[in-house]
């Protein structure tokens with residue numbers, strides 16, 4: 001499918017639609033859940049997010065003949081970002097969904113419930129302290145931490161979603177983690193690395 | 196292999212390791228480089244403690260993922276899946 005030559009922007013349904021559909025199923029459909037989650041991060045609104053993903057799917061489908069099959073996530077997150085910019089021209093762009101909604105849903109069960117040997121060995125920090133320190137970060141810092149540590153994006157994917165270089169992702173992440181660490185230390189955690 | 200107070204000295208290697216600590220934590224380093232970092236962390240108390248600290252923070256965030264992720268909506272996902280499948284059959 002990578003070698004197919006197509007007039008830019010013009011779908012010729014008769015010749016390649018099978019290949020295009022196949023590529024769409026292989027590269028795009030498995031990322032649907034990620035796209036939806038990232039659309040929620042970008043828009044903070046369920047309806048906007050759904051619309052954004054629809055628009056992204058249409059664009060991805062049309063652009064498939066220009067996609068080389070490598071890093072589909074990166075490719076899709078770039079389209080998601082660009083689509084969102086076009087959609088959000090009139091709206092104020094936001095990157096993280098409502099933090100107040102998030103932090104007001106603080107889990108009441110604290111350290112109960114979730115377990116796991118590896119986690120236990122690492123001596124988890126209490127949820128309240130982590131959420132508090134996270135809430136104190138600047139929006140940019142909080143966003144990059146959420147994308148990498150919570151959503152599990154690779155640096156390159158986070159860079160594509162945010163429209164910044166990978167080097168910026170790395171330096172921003174480093175500063176965000178330092179700030180988070182400071183916040184946790186101020187809350188009486190982490191000092192000495194083993195408390 | 197060093198022992199005692201020697202382990203806590205800041206060695207030239209430490210600086211390089213700290214520079215790639217995030218990438219190491221996040222699994223973004225090439226395998227050979229990751230092995231070198233792991234070997235240093237096992238050998239250097241100072242960097243080892245640093246790595247443990249950030250690993251704890253990362254693990255704590257990951258454990259909170261269900262609370263920090265945008266709320267999942269299975270119905271929306273179903274609608275989107277159908278939308279996507281229609282795309283492939285309509286044109």
Ligand SMILES: [Zn+2]
Nearest residue numbers: 209239241242
């Ligand atoms: Zn060291």
